[in-house]
Amino acid sequence: MAPLRSKLEAVWVWLDDRLGLAPIGELAKKKDVPVHRHTLWYYLGGMTLFLFMVQVATGILLLIYYRPSAEEAYESVQFLMAEVQFGWLIRSIHHWAANLMIVALFLHMFSVLLLKAYAKPREMTWLSGFGLFALALAFGFTGYLLPWNELSYFATRVGTQIIAVVPVVGEFMLRVARGGDDVTGATLTRFYGVHVAILPALTTGVLGLHLYLVQRHGMSTPRSVEQSGTPRRSMPFFPNFLLRDLVGWLTALAVLAALAAFMPAHLGVKADPFAPAPIGIKPEWYFMFMFQSLKFLPAHILSLEGEVVGILAFGLAGVFLALVPFADRRTARGESSPLFTLIGIGIIAFIIVLTILGYTANPTA
Amino acid sequence: MTHVPPSAPATRRTFLDWLLSRTVTTWILGTSFGGLVAAVLYPVGRYLVPPKSGESAASSVTLPFGPDDVAPDTGKIFKFGNRPGIILRTPTGELRAFSATCTHLGCIVQLRPDLGELWCACHNGHFDLNGINIAGPPPRPLEAFTVNVRGDQIVVSKGA
Numbered sequence: 001m002a003p004l005r006s007k008l009e010a011v012w013v014w015l016d017d018r019l020g021l022a023p024i025g026e027l028a029k030k031k032d033v034p035v036h037r038h039t040l041w042y043y044l045g046g047m048t049l050f051l052f053m054v055q056v057a058t059g060i061l062l063l064i065y066y067r068p069s070a071e072e073a074y075e076s077v078q079f080l081m082a083e084v085q086f087g088w089l090i091r092s093i094h095h096w097a098a099n100l101m102i103v104a105l106f107l108h109m110f111s112v113l114l115l116k117a118y119a120k121p122r123e124m125t126w127l128s129g130f131g132l133f134a135l136a137l138a139f140g141f142t143g144y145l146l147p148w149n150e151l152s153y154f155a156t157r158v159g160t161q162i163i164a165v166v167p168v169v170g171e172f173m174l175r176v177a178r179g180g181d182d183v184t185g186a187t188l189t190r191f192y193g194v195h196v197a198i199l200p201a202l203t204t205g206v207l208g209l210h211l212y213l214v215q216r217h218g219m220s221t222p223r224s225v226e227q228s229g230t231p232r233r234s235m236p237f238f239p240n241f242l243l244r245d246l247v248g249w250l251t252a253l254a255v256l257a258a259l260a261a262f263m264p265a266h267l268g269v270k271a272d273p274f275a276p277a278p279i280g281i282k283p284e285w286y287f288m289f290m291f292q293s294l295k296f297l298p299a300h301i302l303s304l305e306g307e308v309v310g311i312l313a314f315g316l317a318g319v320f321l322a323l324v325p326f327a328d329r330r331t332a333r334g335e336s337s338p339l340f341t342l343i344g345i346g347i348i349a350f351i352i353v354l355t356i357l358g359y360t361a362n363p364t365a
Numbered sequence: 366m367t368h369v370p371p372s373a374p375a376t377r378r379t380f381l382d383w384l385l386s387r388t389v390t391t392w393i394l395g396t397s398f399g400g401l402v403a404a405v406l407y408p409v410g411r412y413l414v415p416p417k418s419g420e421s422a423a424s425s426v427t428l429p430f431g432p433d434d435v436a437p438d439t440g441k442i443f444k445f446g447n448r449p450g451i452i453l454r455t456p457t458g459e460l461r462a463f464s465a466t467c468t469h470l471g472c473i474v475q476l477r478p479d480l481g482e483l484w485c486a487c488h489n490g491h492f493d494l495n496g497i498n499i500a501g502p503p504p505r506p507l508e509a510f511t512v513n514v515r516g517d518q519i520v521v522s523k524g525a
Contacts, residue, residue, distance in 0.1 A: 161470040175415060180415050223421050274473075274484065276473040277475070277485060279488070281486050281487055291488075295502065297502055307469065
């Protein structure tokens, strides 16, 4: 072993001289992960990252057979599912990893919100994380259209029509988003470009910043733990925490494989721009709470159209969520902040209740 | 021009000072750089705006099916230019046509014989057989078209 070890060391030294690897190692080594009763939540960010990497890998594989045009998109996915060896597996894993990634992302974001880990000096970490959340929703929205089936076609018609609600520039932005006045093949190529090039490029940058900030500031210890007076315990990030992360990732991979095998992704009926919207049309589950809220709004609220009020309200709620670290002055001063705990629980309860209603309410009543 | 190595490690203050201490020449260079950026961004921005597609100028359309193909209490979708329209026959036998685009968020409506109403599946919007929004979120009636039957042809036109 000794000769091999010295050879490897020589390679390391050679690379380190040229690439400056030592500081990167130092950065990984210097971080400790606090150990306490909330430690479990620390794994969710890494889980989201792992599922994103699965998306990148399977997405690249799907590119090899996918054809982005209204005439060929549906057929190319059909071919992929039926003819290409393991095509169904790659697409189903892409489908399920997307969904699980959103789950992990939601849990990660709301755990950070409730544990108030956004407080100084982590405001930028929260903002970059919020940016990643928005990017993930954009990935989901643009990717949903690509198979060009009936459900995705109408979900995109509704989803893009929402842009027109924006005052003054809404109609113009709607045309830019759709590549025309209606959802057509031009929309498909646009969404394709956004989904496979623009969003990945943006995500790479924002994700890099987010990970750098997490590494720079380390994990936030919740105030309740800090004040409990119990002796502080911690484990090194590298390798202890990372190895635990890996166990979670392997488990996620097994779950993905099982979901893909037992519940493969559907393709549905090809989109027809001249057919009525099908009964039971629904968006992806993570948009369901907004979709269901719009159903409950009356046609007019005061002098405004109902959906204008609803969509502006969701927009403002999003801005508020992004700015929580700056709005929550008590946490910033290191005091307890029950109001923001209540707001966080309120948001979670709203999303859960409206999502359940979305799946249980009779769509035709 | 010689490069003078910084005598002290750059602090935020000195970097800020450096940024703020630029001369008029630098300001001009900076604005021409801004001009360069604008010269790149403007064409890219215009590129992303789709060209105006020929908005269908047709004010009337002859349907590819005849009056006998529309049974009482049924509706059929037709192409009015590049937009969908719906033609329906009321229980009393009258033919009526509307834009099939829901006034809420643009889904395509269908006739529900069980309700005797036009219905949008997306957000559960209801319209009566005159195209008037009667329940759910749609804020306006459907645009009504004029229907003329000429022999075995149906001609649908905009406006009265």
